Amino acid sequence: MVTTSRDPGTPRTDVGGLILSVLAVGTLVYTIIEAPEHGWGSTTTFAGFTLAAGLLLALVRWERSHDGPMIDVSLFANMSIGVGSS
DSSP states (O other): OOOOOOOTTOOOOOHHHHHHHHHHHHHHHHHHHHHHHHOTTSHHHHHHHHHHHHHHHHHHHHHHHOSSOSSOGGGGGSHHHHHHHO
């Protein structure tokens, strides 16, 4: 029988951050895919980008206030990391 090899010091999964990141990226990708059909200047496209930006802002706020964040957003304050990641 194989014993478990899970590290007991591993932080819990950040479910809120996971859900917010999936919603934000999913909304952004869906908006970009559908924008040519609706028109880049349409209300629907604008609403999609606004919703994606709002979800990304909510993700950043969530990650900054959470004890075990999925993404340490303070790393992006370092210019070499922020520029290299974009």
